[in-house]
Amino acid sequence: MKLRIRASLAVTAAAGLVLGGMAPAMAAGTAGPTEHTDMGVTGDAVMKQVQKLSDISVANKDTGYRALGAPGYEEAVKYVEQTLEATGAYDVSRQAFEVED
Secondary structure (H helix, E strand, O other), rough: EEEEEEEEEEHHHHHHHHHHHHHHHHOOOOOOOOOOHHHOOHHHHHHHHHHHHHHHHHHHHHHOOOOOOOOOHHHHHHHHHHHHHHHOOOOOEEEEHHHHH
């Protein structure tokens, strides 16, 4: 059986920004500016985004947290889309793909 799922590249992009930006931003400490701090990426800012995604997961624990196809997944995707669109730096769109169940 195959499910048709609408997903967003924004989730992947956000995960890459979080995972790629967190360690350097947090490690910067007193070492001075880096390209990440110049972009406004700080450990505190990253943790706020991670906390929001965690809150979405917990709020949807009875329906699969943020599992693909679950209501929490859709809520997380919308959150990431809105967050990236609000920066004005990204042209956010979704791509459909099939996942075998």
